[in-house]
Amino acid sequence: MSVFDTLVGQDTVVQRLRAAVRAADNLLSGGDGTGMTHAWLFTGPPGAGRAQAARAFAAALQCTHGGCGECASCHQVLAGTHPDVLYVRPSGLSFGVEQTRELVVRAASSPTGGRFRVVLFEDADRATEAASNALLKAIEEPAPRTVWLLCTPTAHDLLVTIRSRCRLVNLRTPSTEAIIDALVTRDGIDRDRAVAAARAAAGHLERARQLATDETARARREEVLTIPARLDSLGACVHAAARLYEIAEADAKESTAALDEQEKADLKAAFGEGATGKGVAKAVRGAAGALKELEERQKRRATRIKRDAYDTFLMDLVAFYRDVLAIQLGASVELSTADRDADLRRVARSSTPEATLRRIDAIMECRRRINANVHPQIAMEAMTAALYLG
Amino acid sequence: MKFRVDRDAFADAVTWTARALPARPAVPVLAGMRLEVADTASDTLRLSGFDYEVSAQASVDVHAEEAGSVLVPGRLLAEIVRTLPPHPVEFHVEGSRALLTCGNARFTLLTLPLEDYPTLPAMPRTIGSAPADVFATAVRQVLPSTSRDDTLPMLTGVHLTFRGDTILLAATDRYRIAVREMWWKPEEVDIDTSALVPARTLGDFSRSLTGGNVDIALSTSDSRGAGEGMIGFEHDGKRTTTRLIDSDFVSYESRFPTEFAAQADVPVAPLAEAVKRVALVADRSTPVRLSFTSSEVVLEAGSGDDAQALEALEVNFEGEPMRIAFNPQYFLDGLTNVETERAFLRFVAPTRPAVITGTPAKEGGKPDFRYLVMPLRLA
Numbered sequence: 212m213s214v215f216d217t218l219v220g221q222d223t224v225v226q227r228l229r230a231a232v233r234a235a236d237n238l239l240s241g242g243d244g245t246g247m248t249h250a251w252l253f254t255g256p257p258g259a260g261r262a263q264a265a266r267a268f269a270a271a272l273q274c275t276h277g278g279c280g281e282c283a284s285c286h287q288v289l290a291g292t293h294p295d296v297l298y299v300r301p302s303g304l305s306f307g308v309e310q311t312r313e314l315v316v317r318a319a320s321s322p323t324g325g326r327f328r329v330v331l332f333e334d335a336d337r338a339t340e341a342a343s344n345a346l347l348k349a350i351e352e353p354a355p356r357t358v359w360l361l362c363t364p365t366a367h368d369l370l371v372t373i374r375s376r377c378r379l380v381n382l383r384t385p386s387t388e389a390i391i392d393a394l395v396t397r398d399g400i401d402r403d404r405a406v407a408a409a410r411a412a413a414g415h416l417e418r419a420r421q422l423a424t425d426e427t428a429r430a431r432r433e434e435v436l437t438i439p440a441r442l443d444s445l446g447a448c449v450h451a452a453a454r455l456y457e458i459a460e461a462d463a464k465e466s467t468a469a470l471d472e473q474e475k476a477d478l479k480a481a482f483g484e485g486a487t488g489k490g491v492a493k494a495v496r497g498a499a500g501a502l503k504e505l506e507e508r509q510k511r512r513a514t515r516i517k518r519d520a521y522d523t524f525l526m527d528l529v530a531f532y533r534d535v536l537a538i539q540l541g542a543s544v545e546l547s548t549a550d551r552d553a554d555l556r557r558v559a560r561s562s563t564p565e566a567t568l569r570r571i572d573a574i575m576e577c578r579r580r581i582n583a584n585v586h587p588q589i590a591m592e593a594m595t596a597a598l599y600l601g
Numbered sequence: 602m603k604f605r606v607d608r609d610a611f612a613d614a615v616t617w618t619a620r621a622l623p624a625r626p627a628v629p630v631l632a633g634m635r636l637e638v639a640d641t642a643s644d645t646l647r648l649s650g651f652d653y654e655v656s657a658q659a660s661v662d663v664h665a666e667e668a669g670s671v672l673v674p675g676r677l678l679a680e681i682v683r684t685l686p687p688h689p690v691e692f693h694v695e696g697s698r699a700l701l702t703c704g705n706a707r708f709t710l711l712t713l714p715l716e717d718y719p720t721l722p723a724m725p726r727t728i729g730s731a732p733a734d735v736f737a738t739a740v741r742q743v744l745p746s747t748s749r750d751d752t753l754p755m756l757t758g759v760h761l762t763f764r765g766d767t768i769l770l771a772a773t774d775r776y777r778i779a780v781r782e783m784w785w786k787p788e789e790v791d792i793d794t795s796a797l798v799p800a801r802t803l804g805d806f807s808r809s810l811t812g813g814n815v816d817i818a819l820s821t822s823d824s825r826g827a828g829e830g831m832i833g834f835e836h837d838g839k840r841t842t843t844r845l846i847d848s849d850f851v852s853y854e855s856r857f858p859t860e861f862a863a864q865a866d867v868p869v870a871p872l873a874e875a876v877k878r879v880a881l882v883a884d885r886s887t888p889v890r891l892s893f894t895s896s897e898v899v900l901e902a903g904s905g906d907d908a909q910a911l912e913a914l915e916v917n918f919e920g921e922p923m924r925i926a927f928n929p930q931y932f933l934d935g936l937t938n939v940e941t942e943r944a945f946l947r948f949v950a951p952t953r954p955a956v957i958t959g960t961p962a963k964e965g966g967k968p969d970f971r972y973l974v975m976p977l978r979l980a
Contacts (some may be wrong), residue, residue, distance in 0.1 A: 321847070
């Protein structure tokens, strides 16, 4: 058992991180710690497990047994409560300079447990330019025991000055085989379903797990994939866009609600909800302030989850057109939407590879527009129209 | 886990520990209080709270029947013990519930996940001990001079210098500096180190001090090893640790003028009361003006069309007549924290800092408490 077990198909990365953990131990016991450094940048495509990798590394750095995954320290890091690991998860769309300054101050304090002060910054690409500059200062002149772990999709999402001060850890897209294996052995999903889910998710582990376990998620994906075949008039385009928007909204709402409820319940329990006896109600009311703060955080996060949901379904569409292109060009690659074979072939026959590429570009343009705050439904209408016209 | 405990002792320990619990916990488990009976032989219950910066740990003697540990909602427990009737308290844990019985009152608390609870920092090495009441007074004297503005972390702390058998406590918010010197008993006589302690934690801890001694434990970043940059205080079975503020403190000693143009010997209580009366007509930012002549000081506040106040008081004054103005609260924070009946006010010029001190115990000796305050410019 080890904290690195959660990483799927990342053997080389795990080897490097383990070596770094050994070097860190050497540093703590007074050696020169060659192989360990104060800033790490975890990159990789969505679903490869950047944050998981960073978290496992953090646990291994704090653990006296190199990340056994069983001791109290490992558990606390993985549960997100370790005193010396600072978690930064931008809940909004961006991370501002004020927050960063505060973070820099807290990051500079020395570790209470005597090992490392680890800052785990997920989605560091959401830091604004001013925030990145504030961050740069801290990474340039690190406190002796502070270790920064930054996660971004690609190395180019960060200022070049920050990037040049970090050691890069590039995670690869896990192979379909690795994902199938993980789903079967770890989540106990039967093999056929795991195969289908892993193919459909095209290297995105979490998405694969969701597709394998969640009936509604599967149904939604199915419906989105019928869109290309249904675009036979402008009216159908508008209708398809409206439906796509609806599906994404419903999906976002569900995941938000589930998360929100869980967090609220945890917080209320911490303040004593569920207890009985005289005077209990009064104490539980003390949670009101903390609850309100949590709700504000959740509201900010909701916008972000919505964007992620649009993205998920738009990427499903991209996967479809990619497969169309593969058929048109006669490439022998694994098709992630193989179950819609008839549609794929029909679309492939009725258009040219150039048109398919234009269509993929239209979807990418739609993602860009949504990120620039165009109303999603309008952006999707423009997209479906472009898909129809080819 | 199961134990029986005296109501008052339990209430005291719980209330004290609950003060370290964060009002807005970063993660829900931090709102919990950990109760632990290590073994039934020692009959000790240990309570702890932690918010990543400050940890608090109290012990209380109990009659333990079963060892174990549990995490319960801390504020709720504090609220409950506050209202308990005067009977022994029984506490025991059954599965995910903790049951508390006291007389006819019964409470059921849902426990929180103990394994998620962060490990408390270890207490650093003890470097000496100080008389608790003197230490509490010293903290109270310098505390008003700390800044509440978080943008400059250095000013939100109290600077402790441990040098030989004295501790120097100092605080400043840019407009005044308070310095208190006190005796203590260090573990090593040639100790010379310092620490910048968050004022709020120090204030909270010192308020709970009663009699006896307080042990001070410190690990600074130069003493490599576990628990760097941390200070701990232990008194009467209660211990607090806090992270130090990682910043250099101003070198305050050189700010105190050494040559003075005038000196007043004033009675503390009458002057403080007079300032308070006169200041009634001054709002926060307007000054109280003090005019010293050889035998008296005239206090004035307010001017022009506003309300005005004036009061004269007899003092011993040596030197050039002096007209100087102060923010009334800043002036009072210095004057009222002087422990002696009379105080010395020393002046250089109306635009230069003034120094308030107590009268030293023996003639020509150094005063324990020194307070430097910047005057306001006279209109």
